[in-house]
Amino acid sequence: MNPSFLREDLQGAVTVTLERVGDPAAVGKHPSSAGFPSCTAVVDYPGKGYRAMFGWVQLVRSTDNSSEGAAFDMDPFYLFEDAPSPYAFFGLNPTLFDAPSRAERAVLDWTAHSFLAWTPMDDAERRVVPPAGFSWGFGIDAAGEIALHGVQPLAAEDWAEHLPYLGTSYPGWGFDKWLPEAARSR
Template sequence: MIASFSRDGLRGSVTVTVEQVDDPAAIGKHPSTRGFPSCTAVVDYPGPGYRALFGWVQLVRSTDNSSAGDGFDMDPFCLFEDAPSPYAFFGVNPTLFDAPSRDPRQRLDWTAHSYLAWTPLDETERRVLPVAGFSWGFGVGADGRVAPHAVRALAPADWAGHLPRLRAACPGWVFDGWRPEP
């Protein structure tokens, strides 16, 4: 899937690839990851330097999360899960990479909403402005087989549904509505 976006009048894109993990060691994961999907989202944006600073905000709804699959939780990168930032990845044209797995394999439904966003550096508030989003995930059947979900584009209404959770999880940040540039 390729999603296009605009920021500051410049056009960019996100290319999303979901692949089955055949060699867990090659991606730095435990052998139990074999057969689960991994997701890579690559940002292509022509703005130079700080203009290309973006971050990935990812929320996950899973039948084994805090709400038993009724709602989404923040999905921070494990090294920074105690940091008060909404971003799982941040940098110049940052790549999102995720390879979730479960051991043992039990019936499970796992869905991620991943949003590319930016934070203006010239403001006193730490503001999150989304520019693109997509959904991906997988299910594990009673037989232990893993089936990926289709990747689909997310819309501003999807982001708006997450605003109460984002604001509660990261009270030091301001989360704006998603207003795509023309």
């Protein structure tokens, strides 16, 4: 699943790879994370400089989170989890990488909503504008077996469901609606 997107009349794409971790040390993880998923999303966009700056907003719903899987929470990169920004990764055509794992293989359902977004540099307000998104995850059954949930495209409705939570969690930021590609190119 490789979603395409349009930003300022330039076409871009995201290449998403979901695979099982075979060599935990190779991806900077503890040996116990073997068999868990790793997700890599690479942005290909022809803009240069500030026109190629994007970020990744990732939310996770997990049966071991604060709501026991009833709601999504932010999934910030742990080094910056106290930063007042909705972005887990940000930069020039940034790559999203995530390799969630657990020390114990207890029954679990874990789903991520990963949104590529950008923030206009010429606005007085910091806004998050999403042009693409996808869902992915994994589950652990009673026998401790890990099943990967395939990558699925997300749509405007999925982003809209997160807007109240994002607005409350990051009051210094505005969150635009996700417009269909045809509406953005007018």
